[in-house]
Amino acid sequence: MSYVHPRPEFERELPPLPAPSVEAPLHAARRLWQRDGVRQVVVLVLIAAAWELAARWAGNDLLLPGFLQAAQAWWSDLRNGELLARTGVSLSLLLQGYALGTALALTLSALAVATRPGRDVLVTLTSLFNPLPAIALLPLALLWFGLGQGSLVFVLVHAVLWPLALSTLSGFQGVPETLRMAGRNYGLRGLRYVLLILVPAALPAILSGLRIGWAFAWRTLIAAELFFGASSGRGGLGWYIFQSRNELLTDRVFAGLATVVLIGWLVERCVFDTVERLTVRRWGMQR
Amino acid sequence: MAATGAQEQQALAAAARPLLQVRDLTLEYRSESRIVRATHEVSFDVLSGDRFVLLGASGCGKSSLLKSVAGFLPPRSGEVLLDGRPVTEPGPDRVVVFQEFDQLPPWKRVLDNVAFGLIASRQCGSDEARERAAQALATVGLAQAADAYPHQLSGGMKQRVAIARALVMRPRVLLMDEPFAALDALTRRSLQEELLRLWQELRFTLLFVTHSIEEALLVGNRILLLSPHPGRVRAELDAQAFGFGSAGSAAFQAQQQRIHRLLFEL
Numbered sequence: 001m002s003y004v005h006p007r008p009e010f011e012r013e014l015p016p017l018p019a020p021s022v023e024a025p026l027h028a029a030r031r032l033w034q035r036d037g038v039r040q041v042v043v044l045v046l047i048a049a050a051w052e053l054a055a056r057w058a059g060n061d062l063l064l065p066g067f068l069q070a071a072q073a074w075w076s077d078l079r080n081g082e083l084l085a086r087t088g089v090s091l092s093l094l095l096q097g098y099a100l101g102t103a104l105a106l107t108l109s110a111l112a113v114a115t116r117p118g119r120d121v122l123v124t125l126t127s128l129f130n131p132l133p134a135i136a137l138l139p140l141a142l143l144w145f146g147l148g149q150g151s152l153v154f155v156l157v158h159a160v161l162w163p164l165a166l167s168t169l170s171g172f173q174g175v176p177e178t179l180r181m182a183g184r185n186y187g188l189r190g191l192r193y194v195l196l197i198l199v200p201a202a203l204p205a206i207l208s209g210l211r212i213g214w215a216f217a218w219r220t221l222i223a224a225e226l227f228f229g230a231s232s233g234r235g236g237l238g239w240y241i242f243q244s245r246n247e248l249l250t251d252r253v254f255a256g257l258a259t260v261v262l263i264g265w266l267v268e269r270c271v272f273d274t275v276e277r278l279t280v281r282r283w284g285m286q287r
Numbered sequence: 288m289a290a291t292g293a294q295e296q297q298a299l300a301a302a303a304r305p306l307l308q309v310r311d312l313t314l315e316y317r318s319e320s321r322i323v324r325a326t327h328e329v330s331f332d333v334l335s336g337d338r339f340v341l342l343g344a345s346g347c348g349k350s351s352l353l354k355s356v357a358g359f360l361p362p363r364s365g366e367v368l369l370d371g372r373p374v375t376e377p378g379p380d381r382v383v384v385f386q387e388f389d390q391l392p393p394w395k396r397v398l399d400n401v402a403f404g405l406i407a408s409r410q411c412g413s414d415e416a417r418e419r420a421a422q423a424l425a426t427v428g429l430a431q432a433a434d435a436y437p438h439q440l441s442g443g444m445k446q447r448v449a450i451a452r453a454l455v456m457r458p459r460v461l462l463m464d465e466p467f468a469a470l471d472a473l474t475r476r477s478l479q480e481e482l483l484r485l486w487q488e489l490r491f492t493l494l495f496v497t498h499s500i501e502e503a504l505l506v507g508n509r510i511l512l513l514s515p516h517p518g519r520v521r522a523e524l525d526a527q528a529f530g531f532g533s534a535g536s537a538a539f540q541a542q543q544q545r546i547h548r549l550l551f552e553l
Contacts, residue, residue, distance in 0.1 A: 178387040181359055184377045186407040196407060200394045283393045284438025 065251040074255035083240070083259055090236030091263075093149060094221050097156020101213065104157065105164035106206075110194050112165075113172040126166045134159035134220045138227060152224055159220040160213035167212065171205025172198050204280045211272050218264050304371055305332035306492055307356065307460055311365035314351045325351035326518035328365065331511050333460065338486060338493045340507030340526070342500065344550060348518030349496045353464050356494060357383050369459060379408035382453040386465040388445045391437040391452070398424065398433040401452040410456070423455035424448075426485065443474035450482070454489065463495045467502070479505055480531060500546050504529045504539060512549050522549050 032038055048067045055066035065073075077083045108125075111118035134155050141151035175198055183197035199206070225238025235243070237260055244252035280286040309332075314325040325348035333339045341349040354360040356367050358377040367374040369381065382404065384390070391400050401420035405411050411419070424430050427447040437445055446466055453461055467475040479502065486493065497503050503510050504526050512521040524546070533539050 176387070176389045178385045178390045179392065181354075181357075181377070181383065182385070182390045182392075183407075184359070185357065185379065185381075185383055186404045187377070187379050188407050192407075197392070200392065203394070279394070283436055285393050 062248060062250055065254060069251045070254035073251035074258055077255055086237045086240045087259060090221060093152050094217055097153045098160055098217050101157040101160025102164060105161050105168060109165050109168040109172060112169050122165060122169060126162050130162045130166060135223045138224055155220055155224055156217050159216040163216060164209040164213040167205045167209030171202030175201040204286045207276055214267060222260055306335045307333035308368040312355060313363045313365050314348060314355055314360055315363040324517040329518060329520055333492060333494060335492055336490050338506060338508045340503040340510045341496045341513060342503040342510050343513035343518060344515050345498060347513040347515040349513055350464055353462050353496050357381050357462055379404060379456050380459045381462055382456045382458040383462040383464060384449045384453050384466045386468050388442060390449055391445060393437050397435050397448055400448060401455055404452055404456050419455050423451040427451045442470050443478060446478060460492045460494055465496055482506060500543050504542060505531060505534060
């Protein structure tokens with residue numbers, strides 16, 4: 001026999017809630033430690049210390065100058081303007097190639113998403129050129145465009161174009177069907193449809209393509225400058241590194257390498273992260 | 288004299304003509320290996336001010352019908368006439384509210400989302416569009432969310448925005464494709480009531496797709512029942528008498544059972 005307690009029904013008036021208690025703020029040091037940047041700096045300091053110790057233990061300036069020595073070389077070449085001038089040469093070349101490559105990539109992927117032949121052409125071209133390191137085209141470029149900026153820009157365009165076109169196209173193809181229909185519902189067609197619907201909807205993929213393209217282009221450029229860079233006596237950072245090695249100024253080699261790393265990092269952190277924070281993260285399209 | 292007579296006759300004919308006419312519409316989907324027939328010779332008329340519901344089980348082609356009226360799916364045979372003119376492509380005179388939440392561009396704030404259609408279809412300049420959008424948002428009770436981004440809203444709020452962005456365009460027909468199907472039961476009920484309140488206020492013409500018999504009876508004044516695979520017209524019923532007041536009444540339940548029988552006992 002089942003035995004059940006009788007349970008009376010009830011209704012309640014809900015009084016207003018008391019004011020929420022203020023949460024105790026986190027300790028300042030603890031909050032600082034929560035930031036990724038702070039922890040990364042600590043790791044960097046440890047690496048620099050290990051480098052310095054290793055250099056002192058080795059005691060050979062020609063093979064491995066210490067961190068402090070390299071930093072000194074970097075600082076003095078920064079002050080006398082040498083590094084800045086070299087960086088300027090590299091960056092201005094890079095921007096030319098990057099801008100041209102980006103424009104081509106966006107045009108190609110817009111054509112590819114609009115027409116079937118366009119898609120066939122782009123997919124075939126990317127599968128041909130994407131596995132080919134852009135730097136491998138440099139000998140050919142030198143043959144065609146001579147020892148000059150033209151060759152470098154040609155190689156840079158290749159470094160940017162294919163990865164960016166590939167990720168832009170996949171971004172376009174990933175735009176939800178409902179959003180496409182909503183756009184067409186407003187009567188959007190052609191270029192306006194691409195610019196007002198497809199490009200913003202594919203922005204996460206386009207930005208990651210721009211990031212990859214940037215990294216490829218930067219590496220390709222430095223590598224190409226190591227190859228040759230003394231066109232009209234104005235070499236970029238790669239040439240600075242190569243020349244310093246020729247003169248056995250190893251501390252300046254390290255200073256050049258550090259500058260390459262620093263610029264790559266600055267662009268990643270300052271440019272791309274900021275753009276992402278202001279756009280796709282804010283829109284909830286990327287976390 | 289004869290000329291004015293003819294004009295008068297034309298005007299009379301236009302007044303008597305249904306706003307939306309679907310004539311023997313056969314729709315087909317082409318998949319990689321075969322052709323699937325979604326609807327077979329479906330005909331119905333929607334009058335101005337109707338809340339016309341397409342009701343059927345999944346696979347009856349009701350969403351395809353709506354997409355065809357919207358202009359996204361060209362007919363295999365038959366035609367769709369809006370104001371007597373055949374529909375050939377999507378356009379802002381037939382705005383669709385979809386079921387999916389991603390119909391709102393995530394990169395636009397709520398107010399800009401509502402204004403976007405007006406600007407994109409070049410109906411008015413951006414200032415006027417934003418003004419009208421703010422009004423539309425107020426009508427659906429979301430004035431305070433104007434500056435939020437869609438991802439910050441709940442599902443119910445997103446659908447309210449979607450309705451506001453459709454109403455602000457003042458379309459000839461408002462098309463809704465299971466707009467509340469992805470919502471929880473409580474939110475769905477409050478949005479159904481909201482939709483009816485808006486209709487009382489604005490008297491738009493509505494074509495509404497659903498698979499819920501209850502929703503069809505609550506929202507619609509006219510219900511087209513479709514049989515599945517491919518969709519064919521099984522019946523057209525009046526639902527004028529039913530609203531939130533009568534939900535659960537004997538007549539409501541009787542009509543519900545009749546529809547159930549029509550849909551499932553072929």
